Amino acid sequence: xxxxxxxxxxxxxxxxxxxxxxxxxxxxxxxxxxxxxxxxxxxxxxxxxxxxxxxxxxxxxxxxxxxxxxxxxxxxxxxxxxxxxxxxxxxxxxxxxxxxxxxxxxxxxxxxxxxxxxxxxxxxxxxxxxxxxxxxxxxxxxxxxxxxxxxxxxxxxxxxxxxxxxxxxxxxxxxxxxxxxxxxxxxxxxxxxxxxxxxxxxxxxxxxxxxxxxxxxxxxxxxxxxxxxxxxxxxxxxxxxxxxxxxxxxxxxxxxxxxxxxxxxxxxxxxxxxxxxxxxxxxxxxxxxxxxxxxxxxxxxxxxxxxxxxxxxxxxxxxxxxxxxxxxxxxxxxxxxxxxxxxxxxxxxxxxxxxxxxxxxxxxxxxxxxxxxxxxxxxxxxxxxxxxxxxxxxxxxxxxxxxxxxxxxxxxxxxxxxxxxxxxxxxxxxxxxxxxxxxxxxxxxxxxxxxxxxxxxxxxxxxxxxxxxxxxxxxxxxxxxxxxxxxxxxxxxxxxxxxxxxxxxxxxxxxxxxxxxxxxxxxxxxxxxxxxxxxxxxxxxxxxxxxxxxxxxxxxxxxxxxxxxxxxxxxxxxxxxxxxxxxxxxxxxxxxxxxxxxxxxxxxxxxxxxxxxxxxxxxxxxxxxxxxxxxxxxxxxxxxxxxxxxxxxxxxxxxxxxxxxxxxxxxxxxxxxxxxxxxxxxxxxxxxxxxxxxxxxxxxxxxxxxxxxxxxxxxxxxxxxxxxxxxxxxxxxxxxxxxxxxxxxxxxxxxxxxxxxxxxxxxxxxxxxxxxxxxxxxxxxxxxxxxxxxxxxxxxxxxxxxxxxxxxxxxxxxxxxxxxxxxxxxxxxxxxxxxxxxxxxxxxxxxxxxxxxxxxxxxxxxxxxxxxxxxxxxxxxxxxxxxxxxxxxxxxxxxxxxxxxxxxxxxxxxx
Numbered sequence: 056x057x058x059x060x061x062x063x064x065x066x067x068x069x070x071x072x073x074x075x076x077x078x079x080x081x082x083x084x085x086x087x088x089x090x091x092x093x094x095x096x097x098x099x100x101x102x103x104x105x106x107x108x109x110x111x112x113x114x115x116x117x118x119x120x121x122x123x124x125x126x127x128x129x130x131x132x133x134x135x136x137x138x139x140x141x142x143x144x145x146x147x148x149x150x151x152x153x154x155x156x157x158x159x160x161x162x163x164x165x166x167x168x169x170x171x172x173x174x175x176x177x178x179x180x181x182x183x184x185x186x187x188x189x190x191x192x193x194x195x196x197x198x199x200x201x202x203x204x205x206x207x208x209x210x211x212x213x214x215x216x217x218x219x220x221x222x223x224x225x226x227x228x229x230x231x232x233x234x235x236x237x238x239x240x241x242x243x244x245x246x247x248x249x250x251x252x253x254x255x256x257x258x259x260x261x262x263x264x265x266x267x268x269x270x271x272x273x274x275x276x277x278x279x280x281x282x283x284x285x286x287x288x289x290x291x292x293x294x295x296x297x298x299x300x301x302x303x304x305x306x307x308x309x310x311x312x313x314x315x316x317x318x319x320x321x322x323x324x325x326x327x328x329x330x331x332x333x334x335x336x337x338x339x340x341x342x343x344x345x346x347x348x349x350x351x352x353x354x355x356x357x358x359x360x361x362x363x364x365x366x367x368x369x370x371x372x373x374x375x376x377x378x379x380x381x382x383x384x385x386x387x388x389x390x391x392x393x394x395x396x397x398x399x400x401x402x403x404x405x406x407x408x409x410x411x412x413x414x415x416x417x418x419x420x421x422x423x424x425x426x427x428x429x430x431x432x433x434x435x436x437x438x439x440x441x442x443x444x445x446x447x448x449x450x451x452x453x454x455x456x457x458x459x460x461x462x463x464x465x466x467x468x469x470x471x472x473x474x475x476x477x478x479x480x481x482x483x484x485x486x487x488x489x490x491x492x493x494x495x496x497x498x499x500x501x502x503x504x505x506x507x508x509x510x511x512x513x514x515x516x517x518x519x520x521x522x523x524x525x526x527x528x529x530x531x532x533x534x535x536x537x538x539x540x541x542x543x544x545x546x547x548x549x550x551x552x553x554x555x556x557x558x559x560x561x562x563x564x565x566x567x568x569x570x571x572x573x574x575x576x577x578x579x580x581x582x583x584x585x586x587x588x589x590x591x592x593x594x595x596x597x598x599x600x601x602x603x604x605x606x607x608x609x610x611x612x613x614x615x616x617x618x619x620x621x622x623x624x625x626x627x628x629x630x631x632x633x634x635x636x637x638x639x640x641x642x643x644x645x646x647x648x649x650x651x652x653x654x655x656x657x658x659x660x661x662x663x664x665x666x667x668x669x670x671x672x673x674x675x676x677x678x679x680x681x682x683x684x685x686x687x688x689x690x691x692x693x694x695x696x697x698x699x700x701x702x703x704x705x706x707x708x709x710x711x712x713x714x715x716x717x718x719x720x721x722x723x724x725x726x727x728x729x730x731x732x733x734x735x736x737x738x739x740x741x742x743x744x745x746x747x748x749x750x751x752x753x754x755x756x757x758x759x760x761x762x763x764x765x766x767x768x769x770x771x772x773x774x775x776x777x778x779x780x781x782x783x784x785x786x787x788x789x790x791x792x793x794x795x796x797x798x799x800x801x802x803x804x805x806x807x808x809x810x811x812x813x814x815x816x817x818x819x820x821x822x823x824x825x826x827x828x829x830x831x832x833x834x835x836x837x838x839x840x841x842x843x844x845x846x847x848x849x850x851x852x853x854x855x856x857x858x859x860x861x862x863x864x865x866x867x868x869x870x871x872x873x874x875x876x877x878x879x880x881x882x883x884x885x886x887x888x889x890x891x892x893x894x895x896x897x898x899x900x901x902x903x904x905x906x907x908x909x910x911x912x913x914x915x916x917x918x919x920x921x922x923x924x925x926x927x928x929x930x931x932x933x934x935x936x937x938x939x940x941x942x943x944x945x946x947x948x949x950x951x952x953x954x955x956x957x958x959x960x961x962x963x964x965x966x
Contacts, residue, residue: 150308157222157308159186162215165312165352169319180210180231181319186217189263192270201274207233211322215311216263219922222307223260224252224314225267227291228329233275237290244329249293252340254301254310264293296333298340309348314340407517424528428521429482434581436479442467442530447497448487448523453478454627455662459492461500463526469665478664479581482522494519582624586772590621593739593770594628597711600738601634605704607712607735611728611763612743613756614718617774619645621743622715623663630662635710637703640674641696641731642717644683644785648674650796650843650883651683651789652918654692656699656706666788676702679845679880681825681916683789685717688825689727693734698877700735721755725762732766740769747775790921793843796883797901797924812887812897813907820896821854822862823872825916834862834869837915838896839889845914846902847878854911867894878912885920 150158163185182204191197206212212227227249235241249267251259268286276284301310317340321332332339342348407428427443429435429450444463451457452468470478487494498515518524582590593608600606608625612618619642629636636659640647648657648670655674663670678695685692703712714737720728732740742763744756763769798804824837825845838844853859854870862868884900896913 156220156305157312159215159217161352162186162222162308162312166213166215166315169316180208182206182209182212184212184214186215188214189216189266192266197270198274198277201270206230206271207275207278213315214267218260218263221255221257222311224311225263226250226252226318227267234279247291249291250296251293252296252298252311252314254298254307254314256300259293259295294333296336298336299342309352310342312352313342313348407521409514424526427525427527428517429480429523429525430520431482431484431486431522433482433522434479436477437470440467440469440530441527443525443527446524446526447492447494447518448521449483449485449490450523450525451481451631453662453664454624454631456631461496466662466664467530480523480525486520486522487524488519497524586621589770589772590625590628594625594632597629598632598634601709601711604709605707605712606710607714607737608739608741609714609716609732609735609737610741610743611716611720612718613720613745613748613752615748616718616743616745618718618743619647619715621741621772622713623647626659626713627662629711630659635707637707637710637712639699639703639712639714642715643680643685644717645788646792647715649677650792650918652681652916653677653679653880654695654699656703675706677880678877679825679847679914679916681845681914681918683917684719685727686723689723692727693730695877696731697734720759725759728759729762729766732763740767741772742769743772743774745774790923793918793921794923797885797899807899807901813884813900813902815896815898815907815910815913817869817894817896818867819854819911820869821849821852821872821876821912822869823912823914825914832863835889838886838913841886841915842920843883843885843916843918845880845916846882846884846900846907846910847880847912847914848909849876849878849912852876852911872912876912878914881906881910
């Protein structure tokens with residue numbers, strides 16, 4: 056008890072001190088000032104926030120039967136239960152910066168630290184389950200964790216839960232009385248139950264509770280030798296705890312740790328009573344400032360780990376280095392960065408990095424960037440979002456040959472495992488001096504634009520001996536508020552030396568851009584010699600024929616064969632050869648240039664790098680199909696393709712057309728593919744097959760290959776890359792696309808929700824359902840229940856024409872789409888509400904008023920509103936006209952049964 060009081064006093068004094076330091080800071084409820092200031096002045100901080108991940112357990116590799124995370128930097132390790140060990144690396148602590156999501160390493164570490172700081176927690180019936188416990192339930196490995204921890208001998212079991220990028224807390228109480236409760240021998244008020252704590256006050260996720268009940272039921276059945284036992288709502292009920300609501304969208308992990316700390320401090324008291332605790336929960340869990348709590352967490356972790364006596368840190372010198380590094384990362388003001396040069400030698404690549412200060416705000420919003428000097432015959436693979444330009448030498452990135460120019464032409468690349476392949480800089484054999492580049496303009500440009508040039512004779516020699524000189528910096532990912540691409544855990548560099556000393560903490564090229572070693576490069580994009588020769592021959596042939604006529608190349612293959620990746624690489628090769636290139640994108644699920652559910656024709660002017668986050672709506676022509684699979688209406692899908700190809704024929708008489716097909720090549724999907732080949736008659740067909748696939752996929756691939764070879768000669772390409780387990784699932788990737796279309800950053804999301812809605816008179820519009828034949832009495836319900844709708848324009852038709860047919864033959868209702876109509880898609884929107892008095896449709900859309908004036912056709916598809924939009928709406932909407940998932944889904948559920956049988960055989964007609 057005495058040690059506990061000391062610990063309580065220590066935390067209280069620490070929080071008081073930190074709260075005093077932040078007393079002068081005015082916290083805005085909308086967090087706009089703080090977040091926008093960091094976007095303008097601290098892009099590396101925002102990048103760290105976007106890269107931080109609340110779920111990283113799936114990224115861990117299984118080595119010798121145990122989960123180990125390969126990280127870099129200084130290490131803090133804490134051991135509990137004499138078996139498990141939680142390792143915290145230096146880079147994990149970057150998530151404690153403002154507006155970052157906490158990852159599970161920090162959450163697990165701090166929870167175990169709290170239990171250790173309790174003097175007698177091992178005897179006092181507390182138990183902690185890691186954040187990966189729910190994942191272990193799915194993999195049916197939860198019984199190993201429960202059996203090792205003796206959970207039914209503990210009074211309180213604390214479980215942090217991360218679901219849909221949001222942290223919640225589940226506390227199981229009085230689990231040591233479970234056996235007695237089943238026999239009816241437990242005292243009143245001591246029967247087992249669950250506490251559910253949510254800082255955003257969302258509706259409770261009952262699936263999580265069901266999974267926990269199922270897991271504990273199975274373990275209890277093993278212990279009591281009763282396999283059929285089940286814990287339901289009666290045996291293990293749940294209670295929702297009233298807690299203060301968090302004031303932004305990023306502090307859920309901070310509030311979770313605060314709630315855990317408060318509960319432990321309250322539960323260790325002898326007078327602990329559950330009814331009294333639930334009545335006073337708002338006061339018990341009160342938190343004045345999330346910023347101060349973050350600082351408290353950082354200081355607590357660093358101080359307690361450094362003062363531990365059980366060898367969590369290797370040497371006192373490491374602790375001092377850790378403190379210095381953390382001070383650099385957590386400083387609040389940007390000081391003048393000294394210009395420095397360092398050389399990092401990796402097993403198969405070497406580079407030189409010069410930090411400089413940029414003097415032109417027209418190019419970079421931030422004045423600090425880096426010069427990257429690449430040596431000959433090198434492949435520098437990286438992970439991060441990069442903006443770069445080539446100043447001197449020769450370098451190609453993902454098949455695109457960069458052109459050196461002064462001032463430089465800048466490109467942006469997103470390189471990550473998630474949704475795409477890793478990208479690298481590749482250099483040739485010649486140096487800058489051997490290529491006889493004009494370096495005089497380069498040095499003049501540097502002297503004119505860099506505040507602190509340090510081009511001494513030695514550095515001039517290094518520049519001339521390099522193969523390529525790039526200017527590079529890390530930029531913010533164009534992701535919606537509340538979404539995140541998780542950053543890959545870097546593999547620790549081996550045999551890396553700086554000034555003849557082994558380095559472990561210098562793993563970052565520049566903040567937010569991380570180098571990858573040879574082991575991690577296995578998932579980087581690289582062509583085999585056969586593929587390189589084949590693509591070069593095909594590119595040369597396409598270049599030769601495209602000068603005289605239209606030349607088309609079709610890319611097809613099963614899902615996971617690398618079809619889209621190699622199509623982007625081939626497009627970049629054509630752009631490097633100055634070939635007029637068009638892309639006919641027929642992939643409904645993972646579109647390259649538009650939202651899912653569309654097919655488009657685009658003239659390519661810039662190289663294709665990574666996933667579709669910055670290329671939205673750059674297409675020439677777009678048709679909205681409304682679904683992510685052509686299985687329901689194949690005739691309509693083929694009709695739109697034929698119409699799109701006719702428009703391509705009208706646009707140009709020469710050039711190369713790249714056709715990207717769906718990855719569905721079995722059954723009906725193969726029939727659709729053969730119809731596309733017969734209709735478009737491509738000059739070349741590339742068929743890709745991954746040898747690392749399952750037997751059923753391999754059999755379907757062989758059938759498709761034989762069927763195509765019967766029609767024309769194809770170029771068969773066998774790939775051998777492994778499917779990346781960490782890749783985002785397709786549904787989540789589509790959600791990122793949709794969110795990115797409507798808004799890119801916090802300021803745009805504020806305008807999106809709080810700006811007045813756009814109005815459309817429904818008497819001027821045709822309304823059609825892309826997935827069902829809807830009766831007139833349901834059309835307005837369908838419009839309100841739809842998620843993302845397509846805003847289109849139909850030529851040669853006027854909805855106000857008396858000859859047009861209206862729903863229910865009522866002129867006050869919208870007009871029915873003409874048979875066989877193929878409208879041009881202008882953009883997308885979300886229906887906020889429908890005003891029946893003014894006969895207007897209120898939309899939220901990024902389209903301008905000039906574009907909205909052209910809209911006369913609305914298509915209701917099956918694209919759902921992403922959950923991320925609802926997540927950030929609760930804090931950003933200032934009026935009562937909110938988008939509600941429950942309302943939209945309920946409308947759709949009420950009328951779907953009526954549509955299902957009625958439209959089963961009516962899906963072969965146009966809108």
